[in-house]
Each structure stands twice: as C-alpha cells, then as structure tokens.
Amino acid sequence: MRLDKFLKVSRVIKRRTLAKEISDDGRVKVNDRAAKAGTDLSVGDIVEIEFGRKIVTLEVVQLEAHARKEDAERMYKVIKEQKIEKDTSFL
Numbered sequence: 001m002r003l004d005k006f007l008k009v010s011r012v013i014k015r016r017t018l019a020k021e022i023s024d025d026g027r028v029k030v031n032d033r034a035a036k037a038g039t040d041l042s043v044g045d046i047v048e049i050e051f052g053r054k055i056v057t058l059e060v061v062q063l064e065a066h067a068r069k070e071d072a073e074r075m076y077k078v079i080k081e082q083k084i085e086k087d088t089s090f091l
Contacts, residue, residue: 001063003030003047004037009067010075012049012058022049046079053084 006012007019020037022028027050028035041047045060057080067075 001041001065002037003028003035003039003041005065006041006047006060006063006075007049009064009072011067011069011072012056012076027051047076050084054081055084056081 001009003023004016004019007023008014008016013019013022023035023037023039026034029048030039030041030045032046032048035047041060041063043060043062047058047060049056049058056078058076059079060075061077062075064071064075
C-alpha cells in the first residue's frame with residue numbers, strides 16, 4: 001500500500017493530498033529512510049512523521065484498503081512521540 005494512502009485510511013492524516021505534501025516535503029521516514037508518497041509499505045515497517053514541533057513514530061500493524069473510523073487505529077501502533085525543542089542558540 002502506498003504511504004499516502006495508508007496515512008489517510010488509518011486517519012493519521014485527514015486528507016490524502018496533505019499526506020502526499022508532507023511526504024514529498026521530506027517530513028516522513030520509513031525504516032529510517034526518507035519516503036515519498038508512493039513508497040510501498042509492508043506490515044512491520046516503522047514510519048516516522050514530523051508534525052510541526054513533534055515527531056511521531058508508528059509501526060504498521062495491518063494494511064487495509066478501507067477502514068471504518070473505529071477500526072483505523074488498529075492499522076498502526078504508536079511507538080514513540082517526542083516534542084522538538086525550539087533551538088534558541090542563535091539568538
């Protein structure tokens with residue numbers, strides 16, 4: 001399954017176009033490699049997403065073409081969430 005579709009179907013990101021933009025901007029890594037929207041995901045892959053001032057690390061648990069809202073969270077497991085501290089050393 002494509003990365004952008006997984007992010008949309010699992011409801012990690014609300015819109016597929018936004019998932020594509022974030023991926024293509026270099027803010028997503030799959031298995032510690034920069035990933036584009038068309039990157040193929042497999043069960044067990046580790047996805048790291050930079051959301052503004054936090055980084056969320058997920059493990060892909062299952063891949064489904066469609067998922068109801070209640071079932072979407074079963075597609076991934078959150079491994080880690082970390083806040084990015086603002087660097088003020090240049091001030």
